[in-house]
Amino acid sequence: MERKAALRRVGLVVLVGNVLLVAAKAAVWARTGSLALGSEAVNSLTDVAYSVVILGGLYLTTQPPDLEHPHGHERIEPFVSLFVAAGIFAAGGAILWRSIGSILSGSIAVAQGPAAAVVLVLSAAVKFGLYRYCLRVAASNNSPAVTATAVDNRNDILASVAALVGVLGAQAGYPILDPIAATLVAGAILYTGVEIVSDNVNYLVGAAPPDDLRGEIVRRALAHPEVEGVHDVVAHYVGPEIDVSLHIEVEGEHTLLSAHEIESEVIESIRDLDEVDDVFVHVDPRELGEWKDDYAEQLAARDGE
Structure with a gap:
């Protein structure tokens, strides 16, 4: 329940923050005509659109398991992230097209007065607060x-700073800095999309988690006093969470009941890892000699160095 409330709250906070920013930027852009500020308004409008998607997506991902989704709905999250990335690419491309066209045509509007600079400083401050908040919740x-x-909020800070440089540079007598700043804003937006895609691809293709996490899974299995060995360790992403399957070796003289207790204790130990969702453990009699050359052996060899 705590995770559900936290995720839904962050979606709402980000949506409200972006709506206020796009209103402020659009109002000043309409008065000044600054391309850099206009690109920032488009960026914030895109942020509003993806905030709606995020809010809806987080609502879906926090729904409880049901008959059709027995493991819950968390696996929707990477798709939500990729939808955000698609919108970011579209916005970045549009801004880049406009800024390059403005440079080539020489048609550059210079923002007069302090309003443009003030709204960009305010935008950077709001985005920094949203960045820290989202990072903590994530x-x-x-x-x-x-x-x-x-x-996205982190890169929006850089985009606002770039736009601010463009506006101030144009007011200082260098109007070319305004579309150049808009180009930098577009670059920051596109880079954000690349980062988001890169971060979420592994969740969708079932990639293995980092070595240190796989090593911790093996260590937790071997930490049980009755476990003599571990093999066939498989850990992979299913959405943002990890499913684990492995074989543990115990003395063959254990009763079925005691073997089941060992299995349950190993499962609970591994499941205590925050990133882990499901754990599947198969119990083998040690006397069968089924030890295989896999990650557990590599881990033992590396720790012995």
Whole structure:
């Protein structure tokens, strides 16, 4: 329940913040005609659109398991993140097209007065607050969709700074800096999309988790006093969470009841890892000699160095 409330809350906070920013930027852009500020308004409008998607996606991912989705709905999150990335690419491409066209045509509007600079400073401050908030929620709840939102907010800070440089440079007598700043904003937006796609591909293709996490899974299995060995260790992403399957070796003299207790204790130990969702453990009698050359043996050899 705590994770559900946290994820839904962050979606709502980000949506409200972006709506306020797009209203402020659009109003000043309409008065000044600054291309850099206009690109920032488009960026914020895109943020509003993806915030709606994030809010809806987080609502779906926090639904409880049902007959059709017995493991819950968390696996929707990477798709939400990729939808965000698609919108980011579209916005970045549009801004890049306009800024390059403005440079080539020489048609550049210069923003007059302090309003443009003030709204860009305000935007950077709001985005920094959203970045820190989203990063904290994403880390504590293992949410790739909120992580994508945090990354976008971080790059929006850089985009606002670039736009601010463009506006101030244009007012100082260098109008070419305005479309150049818009180009930099577009680059930051596109880079955000690349980061989000890169971060979420592994969740969708069932990639293995990092070595240190796989090593911790093996260590937890071997930490049980009755476990003599571990083999056939498979850990892979299913959405943002990890499913684990492995074989443990115990003395063959154990009763079925005691072997089941060992299995349950190993499962609970591994499941205590925040990133892990499901754990499947197969119990083998040690006397069968089924030890195989896999990650557990590699881990033991590396730790002995």
